[in-house]
Amino acid sequence: MATEERKQEILENLKNAVIEYDEDTAREWAQIALDEGLKANDAIFDGLVTGMEEVGRLFEEEEYFVPELLMCADALYAGLDILRPHVEQLDLGVRGSVVIGTVEGDVHDIGKNIVKMMFDVAGFTVYDLGRDVPLDKFVEEQLRTDSDLVCLSAMMTTTMSGMEKVIHDLKEKNPDCIIMIGGAPASQDIADKWGADGYAADASNALKDAIDMVSSLKRLKQEAEAE
Amino acid sequence: MTAKERVASVFAGEKTDRPACFSGLGNVTTAGLEKLGYKFAEVHLDSRQMAEAAVSTPKLFGFDCAVVPFDLCVEAEAIGCEINTYAHTEDLFYPTIKEKVIHSEDEMDLSMPADVAEKGRVPLVCEAIGLAKEELKGEVPVGSYVLGPFTLAGQIMELNDLLKLSFKKPDKVEALLDKLADVIIAVLKRYEKAGIDYLTVREMGATSDVLSPRIFKKLILPNLKKIFAEITVPSVNHICGKTNPIVGAMVEAGADAISVDQRNEIIKTREELGPDALVFGNYDPFNVLVSGTPELVEQTINKCLDDGVSAVWPGCDIWPTVPPRNFEAMMDAVRNYAR
Incomplete structure (x- = not known):
């Protein structure tokens, strides 16, 4: 099991891989996350999605445009493809x-x-x-x-x-x-x-609406875990 | 003034009897089609029908132009793409590309047909230009349009790939755009020979909603310059969406006028470009002209003119189901507008 510090490092790398639209790095750190015992859900929501939230911000500030957005999405999918088979179904009441x-x-x-x-x-x-x-x-x-x-x-x-x-x-x-x-x-x-x-x-x-939606899911996930 | 004199005066920067109200983009109406008894899916494929449908707008409403064609597939088809005209339905669908000619990055070095201006429907559009001119007897100008190279590239290959490659492999995209610029020049030369009075280049794929102004200047602008340098009739550079960041570059491309949509803040554009620049725009052809009330149409047209457009002109193609009373309200507004 990874230490808290190591866990943060892994999440940070997943996040940055999305922001820097680096598919290979996203794949690599998604595998590391699994190998070192992180929950797939955490890697997705606290790593990849956190990265995408930042991408949304950069897009809004006109730092990023559609080409960058598409490349970030590719990186997110690269990580997601590895993590998804390991996702435990969370009961958030919104699965559909x-x-x-x-x-x-x-x-x-x-x-x-x-x-x-x-x-x-x-x-x-x-x-x-x-x-x-x-x-x-x-x-x-x-x-x-x-x-x-x-x-x-x-x-x-x-x-x-x-x-x-x-x-x-x-x-x-x-x-x-x-x-x-x-x-x-x-x-x-x-x-x-x-x-x-x-x-x-x-x-x-x-993108903003979609990210808001996933951000609310993330909050629900955190609340569910806190209970 | 006839519509033709009015539009010529606008391009010459001279005074007109009233604001010109025209377009360089498609403006066929359901009202016109019904009167002629033509189906929308068929007017793209027959020069006489195309000409009559185009001419019906100035005839019915006193619009200051007729424009052919109505769809955005002419150049892509001439290059070899297959189109879908949605002939199976009575509903209004604009033709789209069914089969792209570039399927992967490796196919971007595709060579273009040597006689591209004789391919697909280019000759048909030229015939329609001639017929429309005959019909309008020199009183109403006949315009046409071509796509810009980037927008055309998005028609012949996956837009998704094109956008990513313009970032990852700009050299490859640049080479393709350069070839497409030559295709566009060949087509527009043919339209000029057919007798068009003005030409619009539509590079809406390169709007600042999609591409950064930085990439626009690096990748898009050089080819637009190359194209406008070849045009001998009055020319318009049309880009829709968020255009305030690039209006300077749009003028730099060398067109006589720029065309922007309802998302452009004309007051700012006017400040930036000065009083003499020709800026056409910028009413919303759907939410105002089709689904608005005649009062909203009048207010919107007055605002466009108050803000400082050089001619009243839609942000995009006029959607055919425009209610005749709204079209009339627009024409009334320009006739009644006191400068």
Whole structure:
């Protein structure tokens, strides 16, 4: 078992690997974390996610832009792939599943992938439909998987209007399903008008919202452990 | 003044009878398509339909231009990408790229077709330009657009890879952009020969929401300069999103005018660029023009002009389902605007 000091060192290295978008280092320290007896959950939330929180801050301060963000995400996934098989299921009361995709007519999926990453980190079961997804497919997949959440993304104004119909169909068939919409043209107004439960306007907001979500999970985890 | 004289005066920096209200981006409307009895998915594939659909906007609303084409796939298709026009549906979908031609970093040295300006729909768009000009009898200008090299690169390869490589392997990206700039120049030369009155270069992939101003100046600007140096008609450099940090560089690229969207603070831009720079913008073509009320449209147009735009111009393509009364409210606002 690693000493507290060593544990901090390992977490620090995981965090920095994400910030410095270094996939190899993230992989290496994720393995070290397991070898030296750290809990996979701690390595994810207190290492990789802490790094991603810092990345979110750098993005907001316009220190980092989308290319850096994508590279940081790659580093996070490199570590996550090693740690995930060892995760003990935490009962946080929020574990769930999500159907996610970019609507038909839109082939942009960067924002969607960033949001998906945070769901992956949070331990959600993610059904990723990809991009340019026919609208009926969202409804079909939600019914098939009984997912708690459906996330619809569109980057272009010109594809967003399709969302209205999906939201309507989903709510009609399954009123409990939570629907989030995202993309540059999305707004609170549109979310309200179309009956969506939440929205994120762009990749940076999506990232911020996703990080907030995982940060709350992290708090829940700490509280659960404190009890 | 005819619309053509008005727009020519704007580009010449001269006074106009009223503010010009036009666009260099797509502006076909459902109202126009319905009147013609055309399906949106088909107007991209037929020069006569394309021309008539484009001309319907100035005819119905007194808009100061007609613009072809309506989609963003023309150059990528000429390079060899396959497109999807969503012919299966009656819903409005803009064509997208179905199959990219570059699948990995190794394929970035792909050679471009020698006669690229004769490939895909480039000749069809040229025909449409000619037909639109005939129809408008020199009273309304006909514009067209090409993509910028970075945005085009994002059409022919995975944007994800392109963005990461512009950081990790800038040399490779630079070489690709240089080749794509040549493709774009060949295409725009063909449009010029077909008789366009002005041309917009759309480099929205390189917005400061995505790329740092540092990478913009290093990777994007040199190729934009190369392209604008070749354009002989009045030219516009369009980038959407957060553009305040790069308006100086946008002007430096050498276009006659820059086009920015609703996220640009025009007052700041005007302060930075001075009174003579041509800045087109910057109303939100969806949240204002399509889903707003006529009152909101009027307020927004007045604000654009108060803030100091050189011409009223949308932040992006006009979404076709714009309610006619909103379009009319916009035209009324420019007619009634007192300078």
